[in-house]
Amino acid sequence: MRRLLSDTLVVTERNLVRLPRAPELLLAFTIQPIMFVLLFRYVFGGAIRVPGGSYAEFLIPGIVVQNIAFGGFVTALGLNEDMHKGLIDRFRSLPMARAAVLAGRTSADVVTNALSMTILVVTGLIIGFSFHASVLHVVLGLVLALTFGYAFSWVFAFLGLLVKTPEAANSVGFIAVFPLTFISSAFVPGQSLPTPLRQFGDVNPFTIVVNELRWLWTGQPSPDQLWQAFAWIVVILVLFSPLAVARYRRAAGR
């Protein structure tokens, strides 16, 4: 266990050290979320009616959750690249903890997600978002969003090791996550969806997490599902981390 922790730290450090040296990736963390906020706030926002406060206040929690769920893409692409470059072979030939390469990757995502989320929230504050909550609730919201992102990073870790090429990782990940984020209450009120989509949206973990984050940050009435949101996070982790580690054990380079 001590070995797993120290090896995970080494791999996390590796993934963070290389980050500023891959500017194209850094751009995805910083510019992309800003563009999304501006797009929804100013292009679509005028046409979307939301209950209660302004669209900016409705939008920011939704876009934070969407952005953080996509944050795991870096894990899928990074692991796929490591596999092709033979780095996974090297790691697997070392006497290191088996789960450390994946845990190090997903932990690095937490840091990049936090960075990305900070940029999002600051952009939000500029365009009219404001917190209506206690410090405790704001912090609890941050924890919820980051742990949800962490759980999704394990989904992406599994996908990244499953598919052959980074391009495939990209499209499979996109096809899997895109409907989940959009058929939810992230950008539009859940009630506005057609019935079958609304039924899906109601049980969609995205809807649950977004609603709870909205409640925590802006005081919007919540269906009181905070425990369900964290339960989803646990379920995703329990399901996908063993799958990803099993895949890693059999991963073949090139």
Next chain:
Amino acid sequence: MSSQLETSGSRVGGASLNSDAAISVRGISKSFGDVHALIDVDLDVARGTVLGLLGPNGAGKTTLVRILATLLQPDSGSAQVAGVDVLRRAAELRERIGLAGQYAAVDENLTGLENLAMVGRLYGSSRAAAKARGQELLQQFDLVDAADRPVKTYSGGMRRRLDLAAALVAKPPVLFLDEPTTGLDPRSRLDLWDVIETLVSEGATVLLTTQYLDEADRLADRIAVIDHGRVIAEGTSDELKDRVGGERLEVHLEDSSQGDAAVEALAPMCAEEPATSDGLVRIGVRQRGGAIIEAVRRLDQAGVGVDDIALRRPTLDDVFLALTGHAAEEEGSE
């Protein structure tokens, strides 16, 4: 071949592993679907020696290395490396092996030193110790000037040297080098050969795969020729060459009309029917030692004038062709 292997071995899985050898492989088979990558492979590599695993692309070389480096499970067979059972004690074995691959397995966005320090820490060293060992290796591999540059700025040869350095971080007694010079320019290849020779002189045991005959010839103490998943021949370079018949003696005559006289004079030395054409006499000689001196003496006594005389040793190309019926690099299309 297995008759040579009757040493003090323990019975494991029906075949007897040679526990004195640094690497001992018995009856290893591996299939991927319908493709038989390895079929009943037996090998031994004595401590402190280099075994060259020679074969074309797709012959099964990399599959064997991956199995011995604990990256892949064989379908059957047993293997021992550095005294550790590969299949049963994989975690322990990883402490004692170094792997350098065909593709330089280093992180392009980290510097040379950061790469080596990372590997050191993953072997369990402290941050300071890992960095010190990294610096030592950079010195040894002539990469000090590039230590703090990201690897993406390195040349192909520098990356391979760094990759090899990464395999040596924990000073493992057994090294697996999977096509270490594939894709390198001739100059970098020679540099890397020097490095590998130094490692071996310091006592490492090396399993080296290659599709280059000259590389096996230069670096390997013994060579195993592998084709379509089977080891089809094993021995020293000289032993393999002897199998295709000994040396070829080529004599250029001063006077091309003396061909018959030359053949008659050299007949007692010949292993096979001599060939003459246009003042050039080619014979396969029975023994290597003293062949030129004896030939010159015999021709001189017979009064045959010699313009040039040379002993050409069969190359591993001749060996490969004789053993497999096709050239070694025929399928090497990368």
